Amino acid sequence: MESVKHINKRAVASMGILALLIVLSFFISLNMGYIRIAPIDVIKVFIGAGTEENQLVLFDFRLPRMVIALLIGAGLAVSGAILQGVAQNGLADPGILGINAGAGLAVVLFIFFVQGTSSGLGMLSIFVMPLAALAGGMLAASLIYALAWKKGVTPVRLILVGIGINAAFGAALIIFQLKMNPRDFMQATIWLSGSIWATNWKFVVAMLPWIIILIPYTFYKARYLNVLSLGDHTAVGLGAAVEKERRILLLTAVALAGSCVAMGGGIAFLGLVAPHLARRIVGPKHEMLLPSTALMGALLLLVSDTIARNILSPSEIPVGLVVSALGAPYFIYLLIKTN
Amino acid sequence: MNRKVKSAIILNLLLCVILLVSACSTSSNTSTASDNASTSETTETTQPTERILEDAMGNEVEIPANPQSIIASYLEDHLVALGVKPAAQWSIADGTSVQNYLQDSLNEIPTIPSDLPFEAVMSFSPDLILMDTAGMVEGDKYEQYSKIAPTYVVASDEDNDWRKKLLRIGEVLNKSDEAKEVLENYDLKAKEAKEQLEQEIGTKPVAILWVTAKSIYVPNVNLSSGAVLYGDLGLTAPQAIQEVSETGTANWNALSLEKLAEMEAEYVFIVNGKGVTKDELLQDPVWAGIPAVKNGRVYEYDKQASWLYTGAIANLQMIDNVMESILK
Amino acid sequence: MIKKASEMQQENSTTEEQKQERVASRPLVATLILFAGVAALFFGLGASISLGAANIDFKTVWEGIFQFNPDLTSHQIIQELRLPRALAASLVGACLAVSGAIMQGMTRNPLASPSIMGITAGSAFMVAIAFAYFPGTSHVGLMIWSFAGAGIAACIVFAIGILSKGGLTPVKLALAGTAVGALLSSFSSAIAIHYDVAQDISFWYAGGVAGVKWVSIQLLLPIAAFGLIMAFTIARSITVLSLGDDVAKGLGQRTAHVKVLGIIVVLLLTGAAVSVAGTVGFIGLVIPHITRFLVGMDYRWIIPCSSILGALILVLADLGARMINPPFETPVGAITAMIGVPFFLYLARRERRGL
Incomplete structure (x- = not known):
């Protein structure tokens, strides 16, 4: 008992540190950008005494994007953690369920056929593209689940079918992409690389319900994840309704990742790396793992997006590329170090 | 165990609440910011010449009376044609790559990245932003750009009709007469060139080939440089280019090399992006059967020339290129 | 996590070993495949030479080959x-x-294919650099860049495999390949987007064998021939290695030696293929499976039969690329995916066998 308590305390403390780091990077990120704003002016803006220009930069350009980054980061990371638990495979991430490929194909089709003709839909028109992405992601995920179904779904089969469907969507994607005019092609490429393109408060509002409902729900389901990640036989032995819980958790992961991909494009590696980093800090128990994964993902994406905005300033690079460039070396380091 | 779960849940609920609160408080601040902006705009409306125009997306845009600092990325051709200097010009790769063919007029204009980041746009303090297509403001970016300056979207999609664009921009910049004049002059010049070419080469087929490292592209006969040569100048397209245009919807479509070898073109314009010289290229036996190659009627232009662009200036330069090559 | 993955691997391999003891090779079937395959390949080549965007009758085709008239x-x-x-x-x-x-024999991982060695990503990285910083590099120049990129990526992956604590295990190699691939492709995407060459690069990779000239063949042929001959010579050792490291060592094999040779062969063959034809997926994954299914587990038969079947499938897929939507070319990678994905799904759905 004593040791359990100790670990628990340590985990909570690490989460506190993570939260502090988020706050810290939040303020650093707020201060960084092509238009230089001195920290003192930032504070002035927050107490309502800033110039109109600074207010515009901070509240309309930087803040909504940062908040979206935090939400997407948390969502993708938790989705990854769920999938790694459910698939009993440390290499699972939302991309494996075809969410990125499905959403990507939907967006490419949207840019190819629809773009520019949807302005008649009024308020709804700005959500057409994210909704298309969401629908595409969901479709791909259900296709994979259906094809992997054979008197139940085994993790290995899920992963294998995922690889196959991903390849099929990727092939369809390249056919359409190659027929595009150069600027549409570029728009599609940037989306596919993962870039936070939805950058205003309307999207924050649209995104928020998914995150604040689904993430706490997964915390509530944490103990089932603990059981499921022990493997099917153990799980059945412990009396878990394996298939039902697995389906619910998968659905949650898909909904989380789908909403994130709709707003942030095909960000790879985050759902893979964040749970690993969190696991190294707080251990494998999902009650602690899921919250710290959420914090870790939010932190990683915020930092990556700050880099993406500033490294080649004034032009920007897709944040997904920064995440891969940071995540892959860490992954390689893990590979070299672990036995 | 239970306490652990509880504390975790509480911590995260707290986090969510903090996020929620910060989001709400900032959004209320936003609305005051935009209120400020709109009041400052209303003071300007008292000026008599300010107009409200509807753009391609159906936005009502307040166009300032006499815009001084305009950002019109990738629309610079039209601005130059109308004698207007933009505040910044389209560029990629840290401003090292610009629209070369316009540099006679845009030489000293600073560059802006082609993806138009908000803060980069803002740093030029524009008083009017012209957007080429609706795709550039996808994701409700329109709202954010219009907080920097009135933003007018010129075309709803990848619209290749440069005449319409020029007229619209003329209307926005209060230069409709100038725009019409540009078109008249262009049509006059094209007509003269067309007559001369008709006498010189008649209906002999003329091909435009954009040569890259691995593939060869031909323009759709109704788009891009195809529209200039086959439309405005009335030249005849080879069979293969007509065939490709029937189904190829992009400005430029890849041509099968077998079709290239069979092409009956008497004149060939090469837009060279391949990295080999024209002579090396023509030594390739695949090219040897083309009549233009046999008769030495192959003319080469760099891909930095105006051939891959569209607009009054680009097209006039293309016509000059054609005339100097064929009537030489 | 790595531990878990390797556990999974071990689980798979034990069942595979059991299978290997049961399933002997089928030399008769293999010989049949070799002869029928070669005949079919000649037929495919004939069709490929006779059909295309230009209409040329068979008599002219014949004359074009045997009584060539350059005019x-x-x-x-x-x-x-x-x-x-x-x-x-x-x-x-x-x-x-x-x-x-x-790859599949060495790593004993049925999902191994050349792309997981990071080779394609490495080649794309160097091609992106060539497009961005040396615009106007010629076709042959790009092939060399591409081959160099493939080599660099494979070396990095290999070095990571050697440097890592547990030594050069197949799982490590696959994981390192994935990670290095992700890293390199993030760099090449950033370059492609920043320098606005993304579409050029995509066209280069989707191009398949459409624009291949004799000069490319001259570069490809010696490397491919050398690689294939080497592959045939190490086929026996690969069979032993596919029984597992311990078994192979027990049989007196110098496993590290064989692995290095194997990786060099993979690098040569894949690097040459990618630099000529861009990305053509699924051939490297699906063909070995089909071959193993037909001829059994002996790599002395698997390797030659794979080479014939692989050649046959790609010739037919390329023919399809030309004929599906003339006069346009369909990316040949899309066609191999259309053939490969259903088969792959079929394999994935089979209970524990094959995959």
Whole structure:
């Protein structure tokens, strides 16, 4: 008992540190950008005494994007953690369920056929593209689940079918992409690389319900994840309704990742790396793992997006590329170090 | 165990609440910011010449009376044609790559990245932003750009009709007469060139080939440089280019090399992006059967020339290129 | 996590070993495949040379090959476009299938294919650099860049495998390949987007064997021939290695030696294939499976049969690329995916066998 308590305390403390780091990077990120704003002016803006220009930069350009980054980061990371638990495979991430490929194909089709003709839909028109992405992601995920179904779904089969469907969507994607005019092609490429393109408060509002409902729900389901990640036989032995819980958790992961991909494009590696980093800090128990994964993902994406905005300033690079460039070396380091 | 779960849940609920609160408080601040902006705009409306125009997306845009600092990325051709200097010009790769063919007029204009980041746009303090297509403001970016300056979207999609664009921009910049004049002059010049070419080469087929490292592209006969040569100048397209245009919807479509070898073109314009010289290229036996190659009627232009662009200036330069090559 | 993955691997391999003891090789079937395959390949090559965007009747095709007259356009099309294209398709198909077979044999991972070595990503990285910083590099120049990129990526992956604590295990190699691939492709995407060359790069990779010239064949042929011969010579050792490291060591094999040779072969074959034809997926993954299903577990049969079947499939897929939507070319990678994905799904759904 004593040791359990100790670990628990340590985990909570690490989460506190993570939260502090988020706050810290939040303020650093707020201060960084092509238009230089001195920290003192930032504070002035927050107490309502800033110039109109600074207010515009901070509240309309930087803040909504940062908040979206935090939400997407948390969502993708938790989705990854769920999938790694459910698939009993440390290499699972939302991309494996075809969410990125499905959403990507939907967006490419949207840019190819629809773009520019949807302005008649009024308020709804700005959500057409994210909704298309969401629908595409969901479709791909259900296709994979259906094809992997054979008197139940085994993790290995899920992963294998995922690889196959991903390849099929990727092939369809390249056919359409190659027929595009150069600027549409570029728009599609940037989306596919993962870039936070939805950058205003309307999207924050649209995104928020998914995150604040689904993430706490997964915390509530944490103990089932603990059981499921022990493997099917153990799980059945412990009396878990394996298939039902697995389906619910998968659905949650898909909904989380789908909403994130709709707003942030095909960000790879985050759902893979964040749970690993969190696991190294707080251990494998999902009650602690899921919250710290959420914090870790939010932190990683915020930092990556700050880099993406500033490294080649004034032009920007897709944040997904920064995440891969940071995540892959860490992954390689893990590979070299672990036995 | 239970306490652990509880504390975790509480911590995260707290986090969510903090996020929620910060989001709400900032959004209320936003609305005051935009209120400020709109009041400052209303003071300007008292000026008599300010107009409200509807753009391609159906936005009502307040166009300032006499815009001084305009950002019109990738629309610079039209601005130059109308004698207007933009505040910044389209560029990629840290401003090292610009629209070369316009540099006679845009030489000293600073560059802006082609993806138009908000803060980069803002740093030029524009008083009017012209957007080429609706795709550039996808994701409700329109709202954010219009907080920097009135933003007018010129075309709803990848619209290749440069005449319409020029007229619209003329209307926005209060230069409709100038725009019409540009078109008249262009049509006059094209007509003269067309007559001369008709006498010189008649209906002999003329091909435009954009040569890259691995593939060869031909323009759709109704788009891009195809529209200039086959439309405005009335030249005849080879069979293969007509065939490709029937189904190829992009400005430029890849041509099968077998079709290239069979092409009956008497004149060939090469837009060279391949990295080999024209002579090396023509030594390739695949090219040897083309009549233009046999008769030495192959003319080469760099891909930095105006051939891959569209607009009054680009097209006039293309016509000059054609005339100097064929009537030489 | 790595521990878990390797556990999974071990689980798989034990069942595979049991299977290997049961399933002997089938030399008779294999010989049949070799003869029928070669015949079918000749037939495919003939079709590939006879059919295309330009309408050329069979008599002219025959004359174009055997009584070549450089003044005739149709003969030039046969000689300069269709012959090199058909030959390149068969060579690339053979290279990819054989390197896939070696990867799967060495790593004992049925999902191993050349792309997980990070080779394609490495080649794309260097091609992106060439497009961005040396615009106007010639076709042959780009092939060399691409081959160099493939080599660099494979070396990095290999070095990571050696440097890591547990030594050079197949799982490690696969994981390192994935990570290095992700890293390199993030760099190349950033370069492509920043310098606005993304579409050029995509066209280069989706191009398949469409624009192949004799000069490409001249570069491809010696590397491919050397690689294939090497593959045939190490086939026996690969069979032993596919029984597992411990078994192989017990049989007195110097496993590290074989692995290094195997990786060099994979690098040569895949690097050559990618630099000529861009990304052509699924051949390296699916063909070895089909071959193993037909001829059993002996790599002395698997490797030659894979090379014939791989060549055959790619020649047919390339023919499809031309004929599906004329006069446009469909990316050949999309066609191999159309063939490969259903088969792959079928394998994935089979209970614990095959995959």
